[in-house]
Amino acid sequence: MDSFLTQQLDKQLGQASHLSNEAGRPQLGNPSGRPDPLEGRGQGVGTLIARISNGQVSSAGLLASDATRDSLSPGDEKALADLRHDGNPVDRTLSTGSYRLVAVEAPYGDVIVTGLPLAAKQNTLTSLVWTMVVVSLAGLVLIGLAGTVLIRRTMKPLEQLSEVATQVSRLPLDAGEVALAVRVPPSNAHPGTEVGSVGHALNLMLDNVSKALEARQESETKVRQFVADASHELRTPLTAIRGYTELMRMTENFTPDGRKSLARVQSQSERMTTLVEDLLLLARLDEGQPLKLADVDLTQLVVETVSDEKVMAPDRVWQLELPEEPVVVRGDASQLHQVLANLLSNARKHTVPGTKVVTAVMRSADGSAVVTVTDNGAGIPPEFVDRVFARFARADAARTSPVGSG
Incomplete structure (x- = not known):
């Protein structure tokens, strides 16, 4: 593009040089008179013209925007005088800006230097560069958006497979009756494509797991x-x-x-x-029988259960920490008694005589009822903590009571 613009500028410069040579031609009958070539017609704003006679600049200037003449500095005139008179355009930077100059020896013996400003060419190149940058950025954005849409459409079946796998991972498959009804949609479970093959295999696996769960x-x-x-x-x-x-x-x-x-x-x-x-x-x-919910006084329940254990193990120190006001909750009294009796029974069975067992009832910050059973015995081994609530779990069968169970 720079070469093309330079060629266009050189063409304009050639026309301007021809006009300036004709304008500077001596008049008939007055060969010694030399008209100012800048005063010729057809020259555009910013055109620079200088006449060089006998190696000296006799007249030089440029056409201003208001059609007046602007003079050149001595340094500019010297730069013009140093140009080769071969008619080849060259670029020079003067005090008024950058110019494309050509020095032509006229038939009447003078050298006419004609120049056109390079600002228009540079502005065109700058505009072209910015246009290319903006168009390139817009193209990249469009390509990015199109790629995003295409990728999302391509990945959508995989997202559905991931969603199905996530739903299955959240199901409680360890115990109880499990309804494994989630499946990959038929549109994404066709073996004809890679994603469809994965979806079909996942559905087969879920069918197998579902049958295994039903059998279990x-x-x-x-x-x-x-x-x-x-x-x-x-x-x-x-x-x-x-x-x-x-x-x-x-x-x-x-x-x-x-x-x-x-x-x-x-x-x-x-x-x-x-x-x-x-x-x-x-x-x-x-069997999952429904609970018989009713208002239960936990304070009274704890007192009665601890009293029963105290009769069975008078050699332990049984203590109560109860609030001033009764703690009433909504629950199944029989089930709550069973849980509390089991905790106290374990404290009795797995501790030595003289152990202090403290049963406390309190309200938490959020208003929930909290019951704790604490003793100062040997405690639970760290490696047994994860299995402490398993059925019939024992930390050490050799050291525990034969009737102790979880």
Whole structure:
């Protein structure tokens, strides 16, 4: 583009040089007179013209915007006088700006220097550069937007696959009945494309997992039913054993060893009854029976439960920390009693005589009721904390009571 603009400027410069040469031609009948070539017609604003006679600048100036003549500095005149008179355009920087100059030796012996300002060419180049920059930036923005739209359209099926996988990852698959109904839409599960193959494989995997969960649920239901039936059926013979044992202890005379053996039978039958009751309770809980909600006085419940444990283990130090006002909550009294009795039972079974057990009832900052059972015993081993609430979990079966259970 610079070369093209230079060629156009040189063409204009050639025309201006021809006009200035004709304007500076001596008049007929007055060969010694030299008219000012800048006063010739057809020259544009900013045109520079100088006449060089015998190596000296005899006249020089440029056409101002108001059609007046502006003089050149001595330095500018010297620069013009030093130009070669070969008719080839050159660029020079003068005090008034940059010019494209050409020095031509006229037929009448003088050298006429003609120049046109380079400002128009430079402005055109600058405008062209900015235009290219703006167009390029706009093109990049459009390409970016089109690429974004195309990528989002391409990635949309993958986003749906990710959404399905995320929904499945949030389902509680570890226990209970799970309805695994989420699937990849058929439009994204066609094996004809890469994404469709992945979606089809994911649906097959979800179908397999769903069948496995149904089989597990069916197996758990059967086991739960068996435990409930077995526990219920065992209660009758165990009750009979305990009753006959108590009857024999009251009506028969035994030797000391016999009484010791009978007491052992009675204690083991009581232990077995406790285990059966626990199994039956777990089976009932697994059935998901609705809670019998009512207003429960936690303060009174704690007092009664601790009193029961105090009778069973008078060698522990049982303490209560209760608020002045009763703490009433909405809940199932039977279930709350079972939870509290289990905590206190563990504190009794897994501590040595003389251990202090503190049961506290309080209100938290958000108004919730909080019940804590704390003892100063050996504590729970760190490696057992993650399993402390698992069913029948024991930190060390060799050191715990044979009847202790989680």
